[in-house]
Amino acid sequence: MFTADHLRFFLEVSRHGRLNEASRALGVDHTTVGRRITSLEKAAGRRLFDRTPAGWRLTEAGHRLVGYAETVESTLVAAFEDQTSSVGSLTGSVRIAAPDGFGAFVLTPNLTTLRQAHPDLNVELVTATEHKTIDTREFDIAVTLEQPSPRFVVFRKLATYSLHLYATREYLESSPAVTKMDDLRDHTLIWYVGALLDVAPLRIFDSILADGRAQIQTNNITGHWLAARSGLGIAPLPSYIGEPDDSLVRVVAERFSIERTYWIAVPRELTGLARVKAVDELLSNVVAEHPHLTSGQ
Known part of the structure; x- marks a missing residue:
């Protein structure tokens, strides 16, 4: 049968394309990942991945399932956030990826605003000007110089x-x-x-x-x-x-x-999170008020 836990395994394999990498992200053995995918395919009555030497590739049925799986994941994450955050204040952590220049010279000086509004929210700012920033998807919200692929993220022009x-x-x-x-x-x-x-x-x-x-x-x-x-x-x-x-x-x-151009990218499953929305709003406000940036909107 379909369960949210099976879909979690399915999503990680679809994102990483390899059992070993998915297992590291999930914190389990790769054989466990393989069994979960096989179980899910039996329940679905069709193959969701093509196993190739280059990795596991989504079939047409797998591609159709991704959107539904991300909706379930997003709902669960948002529900957890809602139950663990105080009214009007955010808790937990948010990871922002940004190019070196934007992160150091534009965003960092303006994090005070976010900190004052949400003193219990931990902010991780990872700065690097490299292509793999978006490919790794190890962020909650990213600023990038390259227009992202719409496959796994929602994006818009920032500035x-x-x-x-x-x-x-x-x-x-x-x-x-x-x-x-x-x-x-x-x-x-x-x-x-x-x-x-x-x-x-x-x-x-x-x-x-x-x-x-x-x-x-x-x-x-x-x-x-x-x-x-x-x-x-x-x-x-x-x-x-x-x-x-x-x-x-x-x-x-x-x-x-x-x-x-700078672009904002957010993994599809995280678009509904309050902490992601708070950073998105901060970025938009910073750009709107900056004399040397032109808003993408």
Whole structure:
């Protein structure tokens, strides 16, 4: 027979595609996961997964079941949250995933608002600018630079921002003049470690120099900012980092400006949770009030 517990096993296998990974998420042995799936398929009277060397893939019947299973999961989680939270205040934990720049320079300074409204809510902010952030789904709500796939998450556009080139006045005064983009060949450029950059919207170096490369590379945007403000060279930075810093000025401002988008993603089964809604509302308010972000709405 169908039970909520069987559906929980079904969902984890559908999300991970492998018994071993699903078993780790569930905290049980992989053979237990296999037995539960077999039992569920017998009750359904049809195969829900195709077992392949590359992993377990949902059949057409399995795809149809996912939506119903997520509705059950979401209802159970919301019911538990409702019974364990005080009226008007949230408890438990909420995990937010965000790119380094947005997480450190935009979200963190505004967490005070969330903390004041819900002092018993624990906030986990995981910052990383990498493609696998969404793929792992180890978050309650995420901000991402890449438009998510609608397969397992509900998403919307959060904001747009601009990237410009920044350096200190002292660096520019002691270095060759920069009046056009090609002049940047005579300068120290700062950017991500190319071999580790797997986020497509940030592969922008060809827009700076067609065959150029960064002489200073670090996989964290805080490192870009600190390197630029210390006079090490020129770095592309979001305007929300570069503009408030009085030690930095734009370089070839009229020739280089790139617009990028932030998206909000929430796993489908978590969209009804009050703590997720609270963070979503916070993010929308922060963007609406920020001078260097344009609301996606």
